[in-house]
Amino acid sequence: xxxxxxxxxxxxxxxxxxPFRVSGRRRETADTVTLRLRSPSGDGLPFEPGQFMMLYVxxxxxxxxSASGAPRRAGILEHTVRAVGPVTRRxxxxxxxxxxxxxxxxxxGWPLALAExxxxxxxxxxxxxxxxxxxxxxxxxxxxxxxxxxxxxGARSPADLLYRLDLSRWQQRPDLELRVTVxxxxxxxxxxxxxxxxxxxxxxxxxxxxxxxxxxxxxxVMMRFxxxxxxxxxxxxxxxxxxxxxxxxxxxxxCGHCQFGPAFICKDGPVMPFSRLAPFSEIREx
Amino acid sequence: MSGHTPAEILASHxxxxxxxxxxxxxxxxxxxxxxxxxDDYLLREGQPxxxxxxxxEGLVSIELFIPGHGPRPLQTVEGGSAVGWSWMLAPSRWEFxxxxxxxxxxxxxxxxxxxxxxxxxxxxxxRVVHRLLFVVAERLKAARLQLxxxxxxxxxx
Ligand SMILES: Cc1cc2nc3c(=O)[nH]c(=O)nc-3n(C[C@H](O)[C@H](O)[C@H](O)COP(=O)(O)OP(=O)(O)OC[C@H]3O[C@@H](n4cnc5c(N)ncnc54)[C@H](O)[C@@H]3O)c2cc1C
Ligand code: FES
Numbered sequence: 174x175x176x177x178x179x180x181x182x183x184x185x186x187x188x189x190x191x192p193f194r195v196s197g198r199r200r201e202t203a204d205t206v207t208l209r210l211r212s213p214s215g216d217g218l219p220f221e222p223g224q225f226m227m228l229y230v231x232x233x234x235x236x237x238x239s240a241s242g243a244p245r246r247a248g249i250l251e252h253t254v255r256a257v258g259p260v261t262r263r264x265x266x267x268x269x270x271x272x273x274x275x276x277x278x279x280x281x282g283w284p285l286a287l288a289e290x291x292x293x294x295x296x297x298x299x300x301x302x303x304x305x306x307x308x309x310x311x312x313x314x315x316x317x318x319x320x321x322x323x324x325x326x327g328a329r330s331p332a333d334l335l336y337r338l339d340l341s342r343w344q345q346r347p348d349l350e351l352r353v354t355v356x357x358x359x360x361x362x363x364x365x366x367x368x369x370x371x372x373x374x375x376x377x378x379x380x381x382x383x384x385x386x387x388x389x390x391x392x393x394v395m396m397r398f399x400x401x402x403x404x405x406x407x408x409x410x411x412x413x414x415x416x417x418x419x420x421x422x423x424x425x426x427x428c429g430h431c432q433f434g435p436a437f438i439c440k441d442g443p444v445m446p447f448s449r450l451a452p453f454s455e456i457r458e459x
Numbered sequence: 460m461s462g463h464t465p466a467e468i469l470a471s472h473x474x475x476x477x478x479x480x481x482x483x484x485x486x487x488x489x490x491x492x493x494x495x496x497x498d499d500y501l502l503r504e505g506q507p508x509x510x511x512x513x514x515x516e517g518l519v520s521i522e523l524f525i526p527g528h529g530p531r532p533l534q535t536v537e538g539g540s541a542v543g544w545s546w547m548l549a550p551s552r553w554e555f556x557x558x559x560x561x562x563x564x565x566x567x568x569x570x571x572x573x574x575x576x577x578x579x580x581x582x583x584x585x586r587v588v589h590r591l592l593f594v595v596a597e598r599l600k601a602a603r604l605q606l607x608x609x610x611x612x613x614x615x616x
Binding site: 204257298299300327328329333354356357358359360362363364365366367368370371374375391392394395398 | 518530539
């Protein structure tokens with residue numbers, strides 16, 4: 174079992190973005206797209222699932238965005254972006270052939286090496302599926318290294334479900350247990366309605382708590398309730414990993430913008446075990 | 460599952476599995492097995508609440524009919540859980556509809572006889588009501604989280 178390490182940003186100057194070209198764009202929902210970015214030189218920025226890049230829209234600004242694609246694809250990055258403000262709106266509006274600046278990768282990713290030989294329980298809420306998709310793609314590419322793999326995914330409504338093609342492919346796989354739920358739906362939806370922490374009770378027989386690594390990403394309230402459900406069943410705090418979001422500036426552990434307790438989320442996170450977060454969790458934010 | 464008797468199912472259903480064999484035998488006497496096809500209603504708003512449903516397999520939608528719009532699903536209940544507590548609060552009527560989304564099997568317990576049984580055997584009554592309270596609390600917690608609209612745009616939170 175070994176902890177993942179935060180890879181240092183490559184390149185001579187981590188402050189200078191590398192130009193990437195938009196080579197593909199898939200609309201996921203009304204406000205979210207997945208961008209495929211290609212490095213003209215063919216050199217990628219190799220990342221670990223769970224790490225993030227700083228995406229820079231020229232003349233507008235720079236924001237942290239998780240890698241959502243398969244790692245280890247030379248020169249290709251995928252990022253799923255939801256338009257919530259000035260920079261993300263511009264990212265979502267990018268077209269094929271447009272340029273975007275990329276710095277990274279930053280931070281520590283999901284503990285996929287640690288999870289080898291364990292059951293893996295992935296719990297994603299909303300856009301939280303983006304960094305977990307990257308983890309799942311890697312797990313599925315090396316499926317025999319893991320025991321039972323279960324994915325629980327909650328979205329706001331059927332129209333807000335990301336990665337529909339992936340979801341239907343994953344649904345078919347006999348070596349993956351996938352449950353999807355939405356908070357609200359009309360009568361045409363034939364699936365589950367309810368919140369994602371409630372799905373944990375349904376899949377109890379698919380994981381052995383003491384030998385389970387849980388990977389959780391979503392809104393903080395959803396993560397809080399998910400942690401409680403996992404703890405109730407005996408998943409140890411040091412095997413529950415959460416991905417946290419904080420506003421960021423330098424992404425290099427220098428400016429203090431992303432501080433959480435004694436940790437800097439950009440460097441020590443965004444993925445952290447709950448055992449490290451628990452002492453600070455009564456600060457009303459995870 | 461549909462080949463099993465209610466007593467056999469109660470022995471493995473999460474709601475009743477940890478009751479004593481004797482308790483389960485008492486419940487099994489009030490129980491029948493029912494199978495619902497997709498879109499069959501288990502119970503309908505306004506009708507007398509006469510039964511308690513332990514869902515064995517399948518998926519059930521708890522919903523409200525909105526005139527001019529049709530059914531509005533609110534939550535779903537899957538195999539291993541329970542549907543309906545209005546029978547406890549006699550004289551009562553169902554407050555919502557419950558519709559099978561998939562082929563669904565349920566153990567259906569007679570509400571009136573359950574209430575009589577609980578008066579006769581208060582300890583069994585307490586054990587069942589305690590479990591029911593757990594289901595109600597989980598469903599209330601889920602409904603509260605749904606109300607928060609956690610995945611909505613940040614500005615709406
Ligand atoms: C490690 C990390 C990974 C991220 N991964 C992704 C991703 O994969 N896809 C994606 O679309 N976004 C992701 N984000 C969030 C993204 O960085 C923000 O949405 C973005 O910075 C908003 O910038 P803006 O200029 O568009 O809007 P701003 O004007 O900066 O913000 C618009 C609104 O969004 C809210 N907001 C800003 N940042 C966040 C945040 N981090 N979390 C929640 N609300 C926020 C603001 O409070 C405001 O209400 C990630 C953030 C972090 C820290
Ligand atoms: S963003 Fe500057 S320290 Fe983390």
